[in-house]
Amino acid sequence: MTELDAYSQIVTRVARTVGPHVAALAVRSRRGEGAGSAVVVDSDGLMLTNAHVVHGAESGRVAFADGSESRFSVIGADPLSDLAVARADDAPIDGIELGDADALQVGQLVVAVGNPLGLSGTVTAGVVSALGRSLPARSGGATRLIEDVIQTDAALNPGNSGGALADANGRVVGINTAVAGIGVGLAVPINTTTRRILTALRADGRVRRAYLGLVTAPFPLPDVLARRLAERNQGRAPSRGLRVVEVVAGSPADHAGVRTGDLLLDAGRAPVRDAQGLQKLLFTDAIGVPLPLTVYRNGAMVDVIAVPTELPN
Structure with a gap:
């Protein structure tokens, strides 16, 4: 074979x-x-x-x-x-097994399955191109951030939004959400955070979310910064933080003084390595509560305080 x-x-x-x-x-x-x-x-x-x-x-x-x-x-x-x-009201089939997107690796095979416009069984295959993306979605003049998405080169046909992104074992690891450009597809991961969202939706019909207004992407720590953090933390230091790609104008992060190009290191006094780690802090109990942030800017660590607001429905 x-x-x-x-x-x-x-x-x-x-x-x-x-x-x-x-x-x-x-x-x-x-x-x-x-x-x-x-x-x-x-x-x-x-x-x-x-x-x-x-x-x-x-x-x-x-x-x-x-x-x-x-x-x-x-x-x-x-x-x-x-x-x-x-x-x-009447489904002819039981539910599919949900996987864990946190176990995905860049380069891993994934398969996108959709039912676009009633054309059942539309299938495309590709690889995971990137993980932990945080991208803006603009609709009706409002800016919202889709956090921690999976980027794949599996082509997404019109109507594929809402379909399944599956691993090689047939477990659903993401829900296909958009086409970002030619050859680029995005999917919302199935992981601990999204399972928490789904539980809230199923129980209450909504999710109360805290909002910062940051668009970020994982970024490796510069060597000099990694050494400084290792010394401060007695040899333990994260290998990456979140590069701030965009700060939404008028957002809590904007008011706190976070700038595009900053490298976000800590949120709530704890290291932040990916968008999911930041997203886990932004549920109901974070609304209106001061959130300390530490960013690396121009060779110095800068502490700011942001006060997340509730994301309006």
Whole structure:
């Protein structure tokens, strides 16, 4: 068996495992009609999709891979993570196994499965291109940040938003969310943080989130800084921080004095290595509470205090 044959067998097996659990959504709201994909995650018809797919809608129609259709209701949505939970009145299949995106590595094979515009079983394959991205999403004049996304070169076809990104074992490790550019796709990871979001959506229909207004990307610490932190921490020092790519104008981070180009080292007196680590601090109990931040700027460590606000729905 050639390497190409082995690759094809993996992709085929994943498509066969994941495809039946990916459905097509048709929604109608005041904005008009829309479409996307969704992933069935339990036997009660609970589905994961993107918040932007169901934005402004309370219900719609869902078509499954076997050709059956049903009505669905939107339970809740979290624009910051671009995740939403919906429930089908009648789902013909049990839920798919969710994996752990924290175990992903750059270069690892992933398969994107969608149901765009009712074309069931649309499959593309590629690799994880980058992890821990934090990117802005602008809609209706407002800026929101999609945190800790997976970047992949698996092509995302129109209508694939809300579909599954799976690993080679057929476990869903992400929900496809957008096309950032030619050859670039993004997915919201399935991990501890997103499971917490999903629990809140399922229970309350919303997630109360604290908001800083930072767009970041993981960045290795300069050698001189790593040595300084190792001396301060008795030999223990993180290998990376978060480079501030953008500070949203008028945001809590902006008011605190964080600048584009800063290297964020600590948040809440604890090291921050990735966007997920920062995101874990920004739930309900962080709203309105001063949050100490330490950044590295022009060869010096600078301490600032930001007061996160509640992200409006």
